[in-house]
Amino acid sequence: MTGSSEHARLHLPLSAPTLLTSIALVVTGAALLETLLRGVAQPGVAAAFGVTIALGEAIRIALPLGRDSAPLSSTAALAFALSVAVNGQRTTYGAAEVIAVTGLAVLCGMAVQAYAGRHPRPGYLARRVLATGFAAVVFRDWILPGPASGLLDRHTMPASGALLAAVALAALFVDNLLVSVLARLEPGRAPLVDTGPSRRDPVGLTARPRPTARRMLLAFREDCMATAWVCPTVILFAVAIALTARSLGLWVLPIAAAPILVVQRSLRRYAQISATYQQTIRALSRVTELADYTEPGHARRVCHLALAIGRDISLPDTQLLDLEYAALLHDIGQLSLTDPIPGGATVLIARERAASVASLGADVVRQTGVLDRVADILECQWRPFSPQRADEPVLLAAAIIRAANAYDDLVGGALDPDRRLAALRRIRLGMATEYDPRVVESLTRIVESTQPYPG
Structure with missing residues (x-):
């Protein structure tokens, strides 16, 4: 009886990816409910950004070391959260609408990928929703209602761009942090610890999950280094879309998508070469x-x-x-x-x-x-x-x-x-x-x- 209870106790808790994904789904559901109750503030803007995010997710690529990357989706989601005005009209949607649109668009893109047999790593939805939600809450619920709103309205490009870039960088920081946490708490990758000798274990060492601060810090540093050549592109284009949408309107999305797709094509080629390289070494x-x-x-x-x-x-x-x-x-x-x-x-x-x-x-x-x-x-x-x-x-x-x-x-x-x-x-x-x-x-x-x- 004791053994059965112990076995149940060890397997009942949710894994970290499952827990974070559940949190992301709850947050998305709550944001969607609030958006439906209040009404979509600017349906055309939400639809344009949502379609772009979904398209970016549908062409998501898997990078070496098991990382998933969707530059177009990340850029569009951040730009949606950071846009102050579109075609001369002030944006009136809140963080809840950004989270709802992003969550639904990501789910649509993931469905396309799943239909093609390409599944993301556990917790991917949580990364996308929580990182974008962080940027939306910080910018749309804290910065825009505050003193910085006047700065953004005065069309001071350098100051506005610096502020938007800081928020985008913080959002990508959160994304990398979630990648590190998920990588170290993912089932099958937990560290092992000394638990003392026993009759079943004469050497005195058995396996037991235990996340460590050092493990998290190393993973976070590596994730930042691995994405150092992608993050600047995402930040640059997200800020550029948010700033130029004021005058160009929604046409800025297809205009900005072209160079981002070129970057993504290069990433895909790099991933294919790395995969072929690894297969060759395994064959050798x-x-x-x-x-x-x-x-x-x-x-x-x-x-x-x-x-x-x-x-x-x-x-x-x-x-x-x-x-x-x-x-x-x-x-x-x-x-x-x-x-x-x-x-x-x-x-x-x-x-x-x-x-x-x-x-x-x-x-x-x-x-x-x-x-x-x-x-x-x-x-x-x-x-x-x-x-x-x-x-x-x-x-x-x-x-x-x-x-x-x-x-x-x-x-x-x-x-x-x-x-x-x-x-x-x-x-x-x-x-x-x-x-x-x-x-x-x-x-x-x-x-x-x-x-x-x-x-």
Whole structure:
């Protein structure tokens, strides 16, 4: 009975994406109800911006590292929230109407994407509605009724533009913050913590979700860096639409949409190239298996385990991508051997020979001219642990791959718990000399709390 209660207790709470999406739906519903009760203030303006937002969502693209981007939709939503006048007529709609139109338009665009089989990451609706709602509330409910209203009415372009850009930047700040929170609280990506020994867990380490401030901060920094080349475009065009709609009217929307679509086309091309690049590396990782230099599934298992360790110790997403590539290609140097290593288990050979294999693999990867960081990781994967340089990204990634590779060399795809425990004990004997203690502790937590990855 106790076990059933504990199981129910652990699974009843909603996940963060589900909770935020529910909040966004409630906010949208409340805004829609208020808009219907009060009436749509300017139906033509709302319809034009709503259609543009929906169109932008319908052509949404997925960027590398699992990020969804809809520049046209984001720009139109922010411009709708920030517009003071359209065709010489002062806008009279409030934040509720902005939220209602944006929420409905985003849902329509998502429906088109879903029909085509392209679903956004969990919590995407919450990001779009809450970030735009933040800008609408700040600008339409706080700034416009205040002293700044006169400044905006006097057509002082520099001051007005600076004020609108500040609000737009704050809204994108909120959006990136939500991305960071969702990425770290998304099911399956929670960190692991020490919970003490028990009969079922002789090592004393089990899995338990626990978001950390450091993890959130790292994710937020990475999201800001990843969107640094998209955000200026969104802010610039949103402010330009909001300012020029006063004289050009709604014609400004198709005029501004053209260059935004050009930017989006470039983003789509970049995403396609990155996806092809990743698929090529994954295919190359199987060469050693097909040539019988390593065991089937070894590179994939090492990659899965290395990424789990990287997430557990809060590596940023950009470093996780380098870690993934390096883990997939960590044995590529074995193709240069005339005398193959039995089973490809580099953990069972002398360190000098293993370091030579790693150096050969780094030379091969470095020839590509675009994977220099990955090559550096491969070259360092057999260096002994050094406390003084343990936090350097390249050396930390190399230490992760070394531990994950050693574990899989010793266990492979075996399900025998005794073999897994024996492998962990052997690796732990090398802590602080051969292996990074943080990496070994993370490996132990993950192995003790999960089933091994299938071959």
